[in-house]
Amino acid sequence: MRRVFGGVEGGGTKFKLLIGTDPHDIVAQAQIPTTTPDETLERVIAFFRRPDIELAAVGCASFGPIDLDTRSPTYGCITTTPKPGWAYTNVVRTLGSELGVPVAWETDTAGAALGEYTWGAGRHIEVLVYVTVGTGIGGAVLINGRPVHGLLHAEMGHVLVPVADGDTFAGICPYHGQCLEGMASGPALRARTGRPGETIAPDDPIWDLEAAYLGAGLHQIGYVLSPQKIIVGGGVPQTPHLLEKIRRQVTSLNHGYLAHPALSGGIRDYIVPPGLGADAGVIGALELARQSLQSHADQVRP
Numbered sequence: 001m002r003r004v005f006g007g008v009e010g011g012g013t014k015f016k017l018l019i020g021t022d023p024h025d026i027v028a029q030a031q032i033p034t035t036t037p038d039e040t041l042e043r044v045i046a047f048f049r050r051p052d053i054e055l056a057a058v059g060c061a062s063f064g065p066i067d068l069d070t071r072s073p074t075y076g077c078i079t080t081t082p083k084p085g086w087a088y089t090n091v092v093r094t095l096g097s098e099l100g101v102p103v104a105w106e107t108d109t110a111g112a113a114l115g116e117y118t119w120g121a122g123r124h125i126e127v128l129v130y131v132t133v134g135t136g137i138g139g140a141v142l143i144n145g146r147p148v149h150g151l152l153h154a155e156m157g158h159v160l161v162p163v164a165d166g167d168t169f170a171g172i173c174p175y176h177g178q179c180l181e182g183m184a185s186g187p188a189l190r191a192r193t194g195r196p197g198e199t200i201a202p203d204d205p206i207w208d209l210e211a212a213y214l215g216a217g218l219h220q221i222g223y224v225l226s227p228q229k230i231i232v233g234g235g236v237p238q239t240p241h242l243l244e245k246i247r248r249q250v251t252s253l254n255h256g257y258l259a260h261p262a263l264s265g266g267i268r269d270y271i272v273p274p275g276l277g278a279d280a281g282v283i284g285a286l287e288l289a290r291q292s293l294q295s296h297a298d299q300v301r302p
């Protein structure tokens, strides 16, 4: 029987599931809609209960905010989500007790960052940032392949950005109004224009404004964390030419202050699209599962 890992990427609208050991060795994959916690997790469990595999561990990269503090009574929970029924759902406990294997737990962006670090555009990058721009804006930082946790986890999408001259949009973040997510996420674009981003022409001037905000966000993230690479994933940056506009904005905001090639001629190697595309999160969850076994082995080794 094959010894494999399970990967789960839990999203607000769908869960992506994977069984395998790496992107080139996938035994099975599926997508299920996110409905109620009970129904969704039941389908996740059913997917992993297969007679032809020996499941060693499961990695779960989830939408959040999530509790990552192993000493906390709510570790393994999605915490204050407005998504009906999901607040304080303990995903780790449910999957662990039903499947009888260790369950590793991370944010969806950290899962994607880990996938990119292991197999994608961020290989061998000591200080790596992954930012996703879609339904929300999130970010994760990995130091030598380990996601950084502190008080909670990074919330790069909620940094404040300077409001562009003449922009009267109030922003859609219920907590901060005009934070990066409030001004530049997919729903913010839709609220500004009345149209989903994928239907807006690539030469529409709205993309210059979008790039101004995303560029300001990446400028701050770059200055604070000094990453060697920033991977920009999610649906919005797939708009033709948008990533190039963001790069120009970051170079321009630097004003030549940091004299590193990454911020001038080398910017195409500094701000990059994901190597694993939209599957970085669920693929990274396989690596999360593998790492959880490794850290367990380290703990029990005398």
Ligand code: ZN
Pocket: 157, 158, 173, 174, 175, 176, 177, 179, 180, 181, 182
């Ligand atoms: Zn916010």
